[in-house]
Amino acid sequence: MAIRTLISIEGRSKIDKTSRILCMAFLVFLLVAVGTVACKKAEEGVSEEENVALKESIIEFEGNVGVAVGKYIFIAEARGFDLVVQGSLESGDVSMLVGKEIRGEGEFTPERPSILGINTIEVKDESGNWMNVFTRSEDIVISDYLDxxxxxxxxxxxxxxxxxxxxxxxxxxxxxxxxxxxxxxxxxxxxxxxxxxxxxxxxxxxxxxxxxxxxxxxxxxxxxxxxxxxxxxxxxxxxxxxxxxxxxxxxxxxxx
Incomplete structure (x- = not known):
């Protein structure tokens, strides 16, 4: 009788130990799963913030070109900005834009608050149609700019x-x-x-x-x-x- 009781107690101990191990393993799995979901949501939140910031930094412009020298363009309608063209137009240089009506999009950065890095330029022709003449494919580099x-x-x-x-x-x-x-x-x-x-x-x-x-x-x-x-x-x-x-x-x- 004593032997059977001892065996029974030892059996229950093994079962309890196994149960504790399984519970611990489940808790670890649960913590890892929750952490993974939280990280994913955090990454998605950062990505959404970056997308919003990028959209807010894109500024549309339209107006007549008064001055165009080197890579710099001035249109009175883009108040407070010097427009910068990084790269070549599809034909000619920026001086060909003087006196013409243009429109496009530019990118603003807090580091250079008076500079608008142009992403695209369209020119209105004599028929009133818009024609793309520039799409930026390079990073903005301006060595002679003085803020x-x-x-x-x-x-x-x-x-x-x-x-x-x-x-x-x-x-x-x-x-x-x-x-x-x-x-x-x-x-x-x-x-x-x-x-x-x-x-x-x-x-x-x-x-x-x-x-x-x-x-x-x-x-x-x-x-x-x-x-x-x-x-x-x-x-x-x-x-x-x-x-x-x-x-x-x-x-x-x-x-x-």
């Missing part, structure tokens, strides 16, 4: 006079107020003081695409700020006679 933060780093050259070269020779970049004179290949900036009097001239060697683009955008204004890369000082004998102070490349322009 407001970058322009703030340009010191103002104040109280300039042609006979004090130390005012500019210890600087690499600067901002000057004046007006553009001359013609292509022979441009000069007439630098003006607070009273509008000329204090000297700067010989323009080159414009970046972004620089000439902004100069053309400001064509309705006679005087504005020039952001320049300072180069060689003009020889004293020439400087004394012509008041030409130094050579420079124009990187940008603006009303402030």
């Amino acid at each position: 407001l933060k970058a322009r703030d780093k340009f010191p103002v050259l104040e109280k300039l006079t042609y006979d004090k070269k130390n005012d500019w020779e210890n600087k690499e970049i600067a901002r000057v107020f004046g007006k553009l004179e001359g013609e292509e290949g022979n441009y000069k900036i007439s630098v003006l003081d607070e009273k509008g009097k000329e204090v000297g001239k700067i010989i323009v060697d080159n414009f970046t695409d972004f620089g000439i683009y902004y100069v053309k955008k400001l064509r309705l204004f006679d005087k504005f700020w020039f952001y320049v890369d300072i180069k060689d000082t003009v020889d004293w004998n020439v400087r004394r006679r012509t008041r030409e102070m130094f050579h420079a490349d124009v990187l940008s322009a603006g009303l402030f």
